[in-house]
Amino acid sequence: MIRLLIADDQALVRGALSALLALETDIDVVAEVGRGDEVVAAAQTSHPDVALLDIEMPGIDGIAAATQLRAVMPGCRVLIVTTFGRPGYLKRAMQAGASGFVVKDTPAAQLADAVRRVAQGLRVVDPVLAAESLAQGDSPLTERETDVLEAARAGGSIADIARILHLSEGTVRNHLSSAIGKTGGRNRADAARIAEGNGWL
Known part of the structure; x- marks a missing residue:
């Protein structure tokens, strides 16, 4: 059984x-x-x-x-x-x-x-x-880019994301910019949507 x-x-x-x-x-x-x-x-x-x-x-x-x-x-x-x-x-x-x-x-x-x-x-x-x-291959996102996009899905500000992940605002901007480029998204919300659609988040 x-x-x-x-x-x-x-x-x-x-x-x-x-x-x-x-x-x-x-x-x-x-x-x-x-x-x-x-x-x-x-x-x-x-x-x-x-x-x-x-x-x-x-x-x-x-x-x-x-x-x-x-x-x-x-x-x-x-x-x-x-x-x-x-x-x-x-x-x-x-x-x-x-x-x-x-x-x-x-x-x-x-x-x-x-x-x-x-x-x-x-x-x-x-x-x-x-x-x-x-x-499709592996996710193009690094672990930190994934974390930042995941936090961005909630819709918080750069300062909110930085506080949640214990990063500087500049570092958050850099990771978001990189993630947007890798996903081909128009902005962070679009990048998060694309990443989620592919099962990367």
């Missing part, structure tokens, strides 16, 4: 995934959570073999939750299931230790099969996303 934890912030989606996968004779849904920062605690209580994680959740996102879970419970495998099929997300999820990455419109039988394959130690990746990820 494969013990499964499901994490998705949308109650309806979480419930549907749980109901569909519970119909499988070899899958037992042992925990459900709606926030990324609840994943590790729920896993420590329920001891799942596989954690099915959405990416966009409150608290922390599914990729950060995967990183934490793999550090605390390396035996628990992670399968990312998301609405947002972005190549950058795929790459980041794999770097975080996820064993699989599929989109939510995957048919139920295929999703159940993905859970089984991940539980067996195999990798499962949406083939279209895998091809797009290879074609």
Whole structure:
């Protein structure tokens, strides 16, 4: 029996995934959570073999939750299931230790099969996303440029971003300018939108 934890912030989606996968004779849904920062605690209580994680959740996102879970419970495998099929997300999820990455419109039988394959130690990746990820390559942004764009998404001033990241305003301007150039954005908001669209943020 494969013990499964499901994490998705949308109650309806979480419930549907749980109901569909519970119909499988070899899958037992042992925990459900709606926030990324609840994943590790729920896993420590329920001891799942596989954690099915959405990416966009409150608290922390599914990729950060995967990183934490793999550090605390390396035996628990992670399968990312998301609405947002972005190549950058795929790459980041794999770097975080996820064993699989599929989109939510995957048919139920295929999703159940993905859970089984991940539980067996195999990798499962949406083939279209895998091809797009290879074609796109790595994020052109440095770690600091990513941090600055992430902070800029909230819409704060240069001074606000500098204060949050403990940088000088000049350094923030330089990183923003570089990130805008690399993404081809018109301004910082556009650069953040482009970076998010590619899964770099």
